[in-house]
Amino acid sequence: MAFGIRLHVWGQHGLFTRPELKVERVSYDVMTPSAARGILEAIHWKPAITWVIDRIHVLEKIRFQSIRRNEVGHKAPAGTIKRAMNRGDLEGVQLLVDEDRQQRASTVLVTPAYVIEAHFVLTARAEPGDNEGKHLDIFNRRAAKGQCFHQPCLGTREFAAHFALIEPGAPLPARNPKAQTAELGFGAPRDLGFMLWDIDHAAPGRPSMLFRAVLQDGVMEVPQPGSAGVKR
Numbered sequence: 001m002a003f004g005i006r007l008h009v010w011g012q013h014g015l016f017t018r019p020e021l022k023v024e025r026v027s028y029d030v031m032t033p034s035a036a037r038g039i040l041e042a043i044h045w046k047p048a049i050t051w052v053i054d055r056i057h058v059l060e061k062i063r064f065q066s067i068r069r070n071e072v073g074h075k076a077p078a079g080t081i082k083r084a085m086n087r088g089d090l091e092g093v094q095l096l097v098d099e100d101r102q103q104r105a106s107t108v109l110v111t112p113a114y115v116i117e118a119h120f121v122l123t124a125r126a127e128p129g130d131n132e133g134k135h136l137d138i139f140n141r142r143a144a145k146g147q148c149f150h151q152p153c154l155g156t157r158e159f160a161a162h163f164a165l166i167e168p169g170a171p172l173p174a175r176n177p178k179a180q181t182a183e184l185g186f187g188a189p190r191d192l193g194f195m196l197w198d199i200d201h202a203a204p205g206r207p208s209m210l211f212r213a214v215l216q217d218g219v220m221e222v223p224q225p226g227s228a229g230v231k232r
Contacts, residue, residue, distance in 0.1 A: 003119050003132045004054065005139060006166040008173050009039055010113035013065070014154030015106060019196060019208060025069075025106040027155065029062050030213065033222045034198045035155055036116045039163065042152035044139040048126040053222045057115035057172060058215065061179040065110045069158070073100045112154060115172050140165060175218055185215035197223070197230050207232055 009031075016028040016035050033053040040051045076095055084093045120139075122130060142148070143165035152161040166172065180186045192213035200207050210231045211223050223229025 003136050005040075005118055005136070005143075006172070007040065007043075007116045007118075007143060008113075008164045008166055009036075009116060009152070009154070009161045010059075010111070010163075011154045011159055011161050012111060013159045014109040014112040015159055016109075016155040024104055025108075027064070027107060027109050028195055028213075029109075029192055030058055030195075030215065030220055031056055031112065031114050031116075031154070032196050033211075034196060036114075036118065037198070039116065039152040039161055040118060040139075042148045042150050043143050043163070044135070045149075046130075046135065048122060048130040049120040049135050050123050051118055051120050052225060054117045054119060054224075055222055056220045057117070057175075058184055058218045058220070059113040059115065059173060059175045059179065060111055061176060061181075062183055063110040064107050066105060066107050068103055069106050071102050071104055072097055073102045108159070109154075113173075113176075115166065179218065184218040186217055189214050189216040192220070194231070200232070 014027060014031065015025060016030075016032045017025045018028055033056070036053045036056060037051045045051070072095060074095065076093055080093055084090055120132075120135060122132065143163065144167075146163070148163075152163060153159055154161045182188065183190065192215060194210045195213035197209045197211045200209055211229050212231075213220055
């Protein structure tokens with residue numbers, strides 16, 4: 001793990017939607033690997049690298065709150081956007097929010113806080129000037145300054161994620177002592193069931209990939225790409 005990073009992330013709320021419960025949204029107990037990857041990509045990403053999540057430390061108690069949120073009912077069709085791009089104008093690309101607003105119940109996490117441990121690997125799109133040290137320096141510099149290409153979020157856009165780089169060798173942020181209970185796997189591992197690992201955007205139909213999530217002493221280990229722990 002020569003090029004690993006550690007990032008402390010936290011926020012007021014989080015909503016990591018279970019795919020089987022996305023009409024009236026219900027969050028997973030813990031941040032998903034794909035959501036963690038999205039936060040890292042908001043800070044630094046290039047086609048030359050891909051982020052791999054190694055583990056997620058849970059720092060706070062898992063608490064839920066039911067709220068009602070306004071959502072837009074539909075997305076702009078991809079075909080309409082593609083045709084507009086080919087034409088070079090935006091005619092027909094619109095969503096009328098006031099006419100397509102829906103109010104839905106959501107079960108969200110309260111004051112979630114995590115440490116993401118991850119590393120990156122170079123892709124086939126890496127150019128001669130790309131190397132691990134270069135991209136590691138860029139990420140560390142941007143994360144230390146709080147720079148990001150867009151505001152990272154805890155599952156959905158309205159729940160902003162704050163972040164801070166944990167320097168190499170520095171201790172992890174202290175876990176809330178009240179969180180060190182059986183709920184976070186202290187005393188015995190806690191099985192969280194199957195969790196979304198990522199979406200395979202390259203495969204037909206973009207299937208979901210899942211893994212068996214387990215919390216042990218407040219830490220969720222994430223299987224590596226291509227390993228037997230990733231199920232399709």
